[in-house]
Amino acid sequence: MTRKIIHIDLDCYYAAVEARDNPKLRDIPLAIGGSQNRRGVISTCNYPARKYGVRSAMATAHALKLCPNLTVIRGDMEKYKAVSKQIHAIFRRYTDLIEPLSLDEAYLDVTDSKLFRGSATLIAEDIRKAIESELKLTASAGVAPIKFVAKVASDVNKPNGICVVTPPEIEGFIDKLDLGKIPGVGKVTLEKLHKLGLHKGEDVKNYDQHLLLKHFGKFGRSLWERCHGIDRREVIPTRIRKSLGVERTFAQDIHAEEECIGAIESLYEELETRFNRIAEEKKVIRQGLKLKFSDFKQTTVEHKQLSLDKAFFFELLKEALGRSDGRGIRLIGLSVGLEPKEELSTPQMTLNW
Incomplete structure (x- = not known):
C-alpha cells in the first residue's frame, strides 16, 4: 500500500512563540539562547536574524558580531512544552499515527484518513491553517509516500509553505536532491561524497553499491536505498494512548x-x-x-x-x-x-x- 505521510515543522518555533506573545519582538532580529558572557549558544532564531547569518548552535558572541542589533532572550521551556501539547492536540484531530521528533516537529501517517476524501495535501493544508488560526504560529509541511522525502519536502518552501511529492514524482525529486539535504548526511560525510564525485541523488543512484558500502559502511546502504526511493520506516507513535x-x-x-x-x-x-x-x-x-x-x-x-x-x-x-x-x-x-x-x-x- 502506498502510504501518505506528512511531516510538519513549525517555523523558528521558540522565537515564533516569543514574538507571538510579545509584539515588541516581532519583525526584529530575534534569537533564543544563552548569554554571550557565559559562552552561551543560540537555540533558534527568526528569519530576520538568519539574513545576517545567525544560525542555531552558533555561539551567542559570534551571533552578536554578525548582527549587532540582535535581541537575545532566554528560552522558556515550560511554555514551549505547553504550546507543543496544543500543537499535538491539533494533530490528533487528523490521525492517531503521530511520531514526534521534537516539540515542534512530527511525522503523521494519514493513509487511512477519510478526511478531505483522503487527500493528504488538503489534510496538511488544514493542519497548517488550524495551527495559524488557533495558535498564531506558522508551520511548513512536506507530503510524500515515504518518511525521508516528506521531511526534506517540508523544508523546500519554508517558512509557512507546503511541498507535495506524489509517488510518480519521487524519482525525479530525489534525482535532483542535493545530498547534503538527506537526513544523516553531515558535513564530513558530504565532503567524502563530493570527493567521490557524488553531489545529487542521481549520482548515488548510479554509483556502485559495493563501493558505497566500502566507503561508508551501513550508512552507505541506507544512502543507496534513499536515493532509490526506498524508505521502509513506518510512522510509529511513542506515547501510550488512553x-x-x-x-x-x-x-x-x-x-x-x-x-x-x-x-x-x-x-x-x-x-x-x-x-x-x-x-x-x-x-x-x-x-x-x-x-x-x-x-x-x-x-x-x-x-x-x-x-x-x-x-x-x-x-x-x-x-x-x-x-x-x-x-x-x-x-x-x-x-x-x-x-x-x-x-x-x-x-x-x-x-x-
Whole structure:
C-alpha cells in the first residue's frame, strides 16, 4: 500500500512563540539562547536574524558580531512544552499515527484518513491553517509516500509553505536532491561524497553499491536505498494512548436530532477504523460524546461501556441534546476511553497497514 505521510515543522518555533506573545519582538532580529558572557549558544532564531547569518548552535558572541542589533532572550521551556501539547492536540484531530521528533516537529501517517476524501495535501493544508488560526504560529509541511522525502519536502518552501511529492514524482525529486539535504548526511560525510564525485541523488543512484558500502559502511546502504526511493520506516507513535476521539465542526450550525445522527454515522465509521488498528492491544472501557453549541459552550456525556457500540452513542446524544436549550450545534465529537488488554505484559503497538 502506498502510504501518505506528512511531516510538519513549525517555523523558528521558540522565537515564533516569543514574538507571538510579545509584539515588541516581532519583525526584529530575534534569537533564543544563552548569554554571550557565559559562552552561551543560540537555540533558534527568526528569519530576520538568519539574513545576517545567525544560525542555531552558533555561539551567542559570534551571533552578536554578525548582527549587532540582535535581541537575545532566554528560552522558556515550560511554555514551549505547553504550546507543543496544543500543537499535538491539533494533530490528533487528523490521525492517531503521530511520531514526534521534537516539540515542534512530527511525522503523521494519514493513509487511512477519510478526511478531505483522503487527500493528504488538503489534510496538511488544514493542519497548517488550524495551527495559524488557533495558535498564531506558522508551520511548513512536506507530503510524500515515504518518511525521508516528506521531511526534506517540508523544508523546500519554508517558512509557512507546503511541498507535495506524489509517488510518480519521487524519482525525479530525489534525482535532483542535493545530498547534503538527506537526513544523516553531515558535513564530513558530504565532503567524502563530493570527493567521490557524488553531489545529487542521481549520482548515488548510479554509483556502485559495493563501493558505497566500502566507503561508508551501513550508512552507505541506507544512502543507496534513499536515493532509490526506498524508505521502509513506518510512522510509529511513542506515547501510550488512553483515549481515542474524532470530531467534526460544521460550516453551519445544525439543530435537528436527525442531522446529529447523520453526523454520528459518519464519525463512527472513522472512529471504528482507527480503533481497529489498535484493537489487539487495547480495549474500550467507556464512550463519550461532546457537543459544542452556537455560543461556543460545550457539554460532554460519558459513561462506562466495555465495547465499541454505535447505538450507545445515540443514547449519549439524547442526554446531551437535553442540555442544548435550543442552541444550534457547531461541533460533534465521539470518544472512547482505552486501557491495555490484561493479557499483554508490556505496552506495545502493532500497526496494520
